[in-house]
Amino acid sequence: MIQSVTAVIRTAIRVEGIVQGVGFRPFVYTLATGLGLSGHVGNDTDGVFVEVEGAPAAVGEFLVLLERDAPPLARIERITTAPLPPSGSASFAIAASGSAGPRRTLVSADSATCADCLRELGDPADRRYRYPFINCTNCGPRFTIVRDVPYDRPLTTMAGFAMCQRCAAEYHDPADRRFHAQPTCCPACGPRLALLDQAGNALPAEPLAGAAALLAQGRVLAIKGLGGYHLAVDAGSETAAAALRARKHREDKPFAVLAADLAAARLLAEVDEAAAGLLTSASRPIVLLPRRRGTEVAEATAPGNRQLGIMLPYTPLHHLLIGALSRPMVLTSGNVSDEPIAYDDTDALARLGTIADAFLTHDRAIHIRTDDSVARVFRARPMLIRRSRGYVPEPVPVEHEFPRPVLACGAELKNTFCLAKERHAFVSHHIGDLENAETLRSFTEGIEHFRRLFDLDPQVVAYDLHPEYLSTKYALDLDGVELCGVQHHHAHIASCLADNRADGPVIGVAFDGTGYGTDGTIWGGEFLIADLATFERGGHLAPVPMPGGAAAVRQPWRMAAAYLDAAFSGAPPDGLSVVRRNEARWAAVVAMATRGINSPVTSSAGRLFDAVAALLGVRDVINYEGQAAVELEQLADTGEAGSYQARVGDQTPFGISGCDLVRAAAEDTAAGIPREIVAARFHHGVAALIEDGCLLLRERHGLGTVALSGGVFQNLLLLHDAVARLEARGFRVLVHSRIPCNDGGISLGQAVIAGARDRLR
Ligand SMILES: [Zn+2]
Numbered sequence: 001m002i003q004s005v006t007a008v009i010r011t012a013i014r015v016e017g018i019v020q021g022v023g024f025r026p027f028v029y030t031l032a033t034g035l036g037l038s039g040h041v042g043n044d045t046d047g048v049f050v051e052v053e054g055a056p057a058a059v060g061e062f063l064v065l066l067e068r069d070a071p072p073l074a075r076i077e078r079i080t081t082a083p084l085p086p087s088g089s090a091s092f093a094i095a096a097s098g099s100a101g102p103r104r105t106l107v108s109a110d111s112a113t114c115a116d117c118l119r120e121l122g123d124p125a126d127r128r129y130r131y132p133f134i135n136c137t138n139c140g141p142r143f144t145i146v147r148d149v150p151y152d153r154p155l156t157t158m159a160g161f162a163m164c165q166r167c168a169a170e171y172h173d174p175a176d177r178r179f180h181a182q183p184t185c186c187p188a189c190g191p192r193l194a195l196l197d198q199a200g201n202a203l204p205a206e207p208l209a210g211a212a213a214l215l216a217q218g219r220v221l222a223i224k225g226l227g228g229y230h231l232a233v234d235a236g237s238e239t240a241a242a243a244l245r246a247r248k249h250r251e252d253k254p255f256a257v258l259a260a261d262l263a264a265a266r267l268l269a270e271v272d273e274a275a276a277g278l279l280t281s282a283s284r285p286i287v288l289l290p291r292r293r294g295t296e297v298a299e300a301t302a303p304g305n306r307q308l309g310i311m312l313p314y315t316p317l318h319h320l321l322i323g324a325l326s327r328p329m330v331l332t333s334g335n336v337s338d339e340p341i342a343y344d345d346t347d348a349l350a351r352l353g354t355i356a357d358a359f360l361t362h363d364r365a366i367h368i369r370t371d372d373s374v375a376r377v378f379r380a381r382p383m384l385i386r387r388s389r390g391y392v393p394e395p396v397p398v399e400h401e402f403p404r405p406v407l408a409c410g411a412e413l414k415n416t417f418c419l420a421k422e423r424h425a426f427v428s429h430h431i432g433d434l435e436n437a438e439t440l441r442s443f444t445e446g447i448e449h450f451r452r453l454f455d456l457d458p459q460v461v462a463y464d465l466h467p468e469y470l471s472t473k474y475a476l477d478l479d480g481v482e483l484c485g486v487q488h489h490h491a492h493i494a495s496c497l498a499d500n501r502a503d504g505p506v507i508g509v510a511f512d513g514t515g516y517g518t519d520g521t522i523w524g525g526e527f528l529i530a531d532l533a534t535f536e537r538g539g540h541l542a543p544v545p546m547p548g549g550a551a552a553v554r555q556p557w558r559m560a561a562a563y564l565d566a567a568f569s570g571a572p573p574d575g576l577s578v579v580r581r582n583e584a585r586w587a588a589v590v591a592m593a594t595r596g597i598n599s600p601v602t603s604s605a606g607r608l609f610d611a612v613a614a615l616l617g618v619r620d621v622i623n624y625e626g627q628a629a630v631e632l633e634q635l636a637d638t639g640e641a642g643s644y645q646a647r648v649g650d651q652t653p654f655g656i657s658g659c660d661l662v663r664a665a666a667e668d669t670a671a672g673i674p675r676e677i678v679a680a681r682f683h684h685g686v687a688a689l690i691e692d693g694c695l696l697l698r699e700r701h702g703l704g705t706v707a708l709s710g711g712v713f714q715n716l717l718l719l720h721d722a723v724a725r726l727e728a729r730g731f732r733v734l735v736h737s738r739i740p741c742n743d744g745g746i747s748l749g750q751a752v753i754a755g756a757r758d759r760l761r
């Protein structure tokens, strides 16, 4: 009898996506050797390359499991295979990284401490017991420590820490869970904590115990985190929270709270399943949740707020510190009011020395400043409000290939930029408001860093039409690129389309504070007929004057004056408290508005919310962008179903009378209706006018899909109502999830518009 000879095949495999620094090679090694395959695996500038040799069935199974069982932080985008002649290899090897050639691999985001590392952190027998920098291939710092690609230790801020023998042995052992974990370290060889006083001198206490003791005494502590410094206080201490607020010059904006775990978070806020998923995800954003009353969180943490921003520990240091304090702590960005957060040690001492009583710091450098991400939950789906640490720089996949590489410069406030090529859009971390030199430097340096990381040389540069935006000026200063101006609200709608992987055309409802219109006026309550390449204005809120221009943004009572004057033809009802409170300047401001002196007109929905907030006594003057609208949402009685009605004109584009809502709100207020009820009726009135505008545009254009974008839709009361009304009318409604609806999403919208126009060339 002739014994059958099993055929042997050899297959070359290429894996693209986020496959470096996530334990992919040891995973491949274990998988291949387990199936009795020989060959090799390695990293190169395109991702991971593999060759396997063995029985066809084993090779087939290898290919299935390669995709199915990939490591948790891996993001496989494409696997390609090609047959090779068998080479008779006998074993499986891991090849060294190559660094030549173009860079195409992706860098992963920073990731919260994994369960395996947490177990070791709490195990007295483990050599990393209570070591604040424990990490492995499945967790730890990534984007914030990467200086360049390929992602290997010498190109990270861990380069200066030479591995001890035991760490090096783990690092080189393919069977170890720290095999090629670039930031791996231990107490013998890795970064160390230090507790410093305000002048930067070491304090005598053991750093962790000393820091916890200071917090327990009600002191303010600066803590070096993953993407920058935080400021921390005991969240239960009214005096500590108030002191932090005063020293930070942050009057009202809520602080986020770090809770030890999900159970601790549930004591502070209502955490549904979707929120729990977000809180415990490897990205660990701050999640804004319905606050429970009567908890141990001090009122000064989030004054007058129904929401509480909660996050769970995402570094071993957080776990150890909150464990030692054993109650929730405020963890807010390490800055003074609107400045960027500090991330450089010297700078942190200089800038935070007047705020913090002590510094809990360490000697691992942060290469790039990255703020905490912020999310809400809408209909059991995450809704990112700030997409930064834990998400960036993972690309947003898009439907269509970019013909040429694109840089999109974003907006002025909440700036992000976006670099895009092929099927990837790399939306940057949160840069901030481009209104000071340091933020502008973060913007320009960030663009250079992304260009290097993703080997991307932009040929098309998209920018906002606002001539005074610093991001616009930056774009217009570039040489040798093709420029692509994008209207602000078109960018909002395009970012919503990209977020939903849709092309349009749609009815785009873009409601926000301010955006430069194609007619040179300030837009912000827009109904667009839009696809990715083009748009036309289908309707808008009827323009009103903004008495004093920028002053009217800071002082919502001025918008109340302008709206009330227009709504009542100069004779608003007697006894309105907003008139009384601002009596001294009321007549002069109304005169400015009616005569059009220093009063640009706007169709902004944000200003309409401001007017009603001031009318109801919520806020005459704001301390941060959007504050009046945020507080108006908090005020509204969620049980009230009544609504005001705004007239829709029959012009093209149509105008909708925001004055009608203000008039109704003022009449109810004058009649003594509680302001919680008025606030709710106003919200429902805005949702109703969105419904009416979309119905009219469906009649005119035959479109059945609506995209909702712009910062106003961070308001969940409005969003829930608008979506419900539109769905009841048979519309398909697109809302944001992965990308913020606010100006943080503008750069992605600009990028996909530039790509779409490039495809039409
Ligand atoms: Zn780990």
Ligand SMILES: [Zn+2]
Residues within 6 Å of the ligand: 163, 164, 165, 166, 167, 168, 185, 186, 187, 188, 189, 190
């Ligand atoms: Zn070590």
